[in-house]
Amino acid sequence: MKLFRKIVRSIQRRAVKFVLPNPRPGYGEYSMIYDTLNTSGKPSDYLIDLALRAAQGARQTQLPELSRRVDAASNDFTPVWPGEHYRLLAALVKILQPKRVLEIGTFRGLSALALKQFLPADGKITTFDVVRWDSVEDTSLQAQDFENGRLRQQIGDLSDPAVFESHRALIEETELLFMDGPKDGIFERKFLQQLETIHFQKPLLVVLDDIRFWNMLAIWHEIPNPKLDLTSFGHWSGTGLVELRRKSPQS
Numbered sequence: 001m002k003l004f005r006k007i008v009r010s011i012q013r014r015a016v017k018f019v020l021p022n023p024r025p026g027y028g029e030y031s032m033i034y035d036t037l038n039t040s041g042k043p044s045d046y047l048i049d050l051a052l053r054a055a056q057g058a059r060q061t062q063l064p065e066l067s068r069r070v071d072a073a074s075n076d077f078t079p080v081w082p083g084e085h086y087r088l089l090a091a092l093v094k095i096l097q098p099k100r101v102l103e104i105g106t107f108r109g110l111s112a113l114a115l116k117q118f119l120p121a122d123g124k125i126t127t128f129d130v131v132r133w134d135s136v137e138d139t140s141l142q143a144q145d146f147e148n149g150r151l152r153q154q155i156g157d158l159s160d161p162a163v164f165e166s167h168r169a170l171i172e173e174t175e176l177l178f179m180d181g182p183k184d185g186i187f188e189r190k191f192l193q194q195l196e197t198i199h200f201q202k203p204l205l206v207v208l209d210d211i212r213f214w215n216m217l218a219i220w221h222e223i224p225n226p227k228l229d230l231t232s233f234g235h236w237s238g239t240g241l242v243e244l245r246r247k248s249p250q251s
Helices: 002-019 047-062 086-096 112-116 161-166 168-172 187-195 213-224
Strands: 100-104 124-129 149-156 176-179 203-208 228-229 239-244
Touching: 047 228, 047 239, 086 112, 086 149, 086 203, 100 187, 100 239, 112 124, 112 176, 149 239, 161 168, 161 187, 187 213
Parallel strands: 100 124, 100 176, 124 149, 176 203
Antiparallel strands: 203 239, 228 239
């Protein structure tokens, strides 16, 4: 089924590129722009204030340690801001000082390292993926990154209800969640639906990557919670902030 979806997406992308050729040089993704009518999930004062502080923090933050981790044959996007999200992620951790951070999508590990940079002394990050970090070509992670236990990887698909349930306690205590999943139009919707069942111990800030991707447009639109599109100060492909607050069953 996954292979079939990949083939369908590939055909769709080729068809769109044929009908609407790229109007300028460079890599790009197809998207759409919408008016603000009928948009659910308006930004809260909290998100607006946080976004302003995070943008200022990202402007003042440098991550030379991340640059040193980038393979010499690869482009180093970690210093780029606005346009990339590494400095923004680090700034959010600086401001929020979360004790529990959850990342979906380890890949080469640069986002995890950015999130880890300014963690409080008792802070921890758990990064999820369906493959081990050391199986990824050109990974920026090293074995010593995991030695003190502040960063750990879990293998599993959090859109799977059984996997989600097995990590419910971890998700309940999470304060900052960075979501950089497959953007296949399925994973994100399933995970966000299950996230609505969580009784958070503290307010949760969700950072969604690539919200301007075609497969993410409807998913971002459907989120009913307070949210803010922060693309101009985040990732060129879309950065969204979502505020989730849940009362415990006893409250």
